[in-house]
Amino acid sequence: MKIRIGHRTNGDIYEDLERVKACNFCIHFKGYGLHACSGYCFKLNKDIEGGYIGNYSKVAKKCVDFEVKAELLEKKGG
Numbered sequence: 001m002k003i004r005i006g007h008r009t010n011g012d013i014y015e016d017l018e019r020v021k022a023c024n025f026c027i028h029f030k031g032y033g034l035h036a037c038s039g040y041c042f043k044l045n046k047d048i049e050g051g052y053i054g055n056y057s058k059v060a061k062k063c064v065d066f067e068v069k070a071e072l073l074e075k076k077g078g
Contacts, residue, residue, distance in 0.1 A: 003072040014074050023048055023056040027067045 002014040003025060023029045024036055028043040037051045043065045048055055060066055 002074040003068055021060045023060045027069050
């Protein structure tokens, strides 16, 4: 599965989910602070320490409740 990770002048940028999986792509995550450098997981009911420093990826790769935000899913056929 590919998800949208960004945008450039000629369109969206997509990457394989397993390669870029991180909490900030999950529906259970709420980021706060400058550039969501801190975040809270509603599924775990706790703050995710470390944030953009590297923890979002480590936590998401171990998470069994990870659900991609619908707006990031690759649109098929158009």
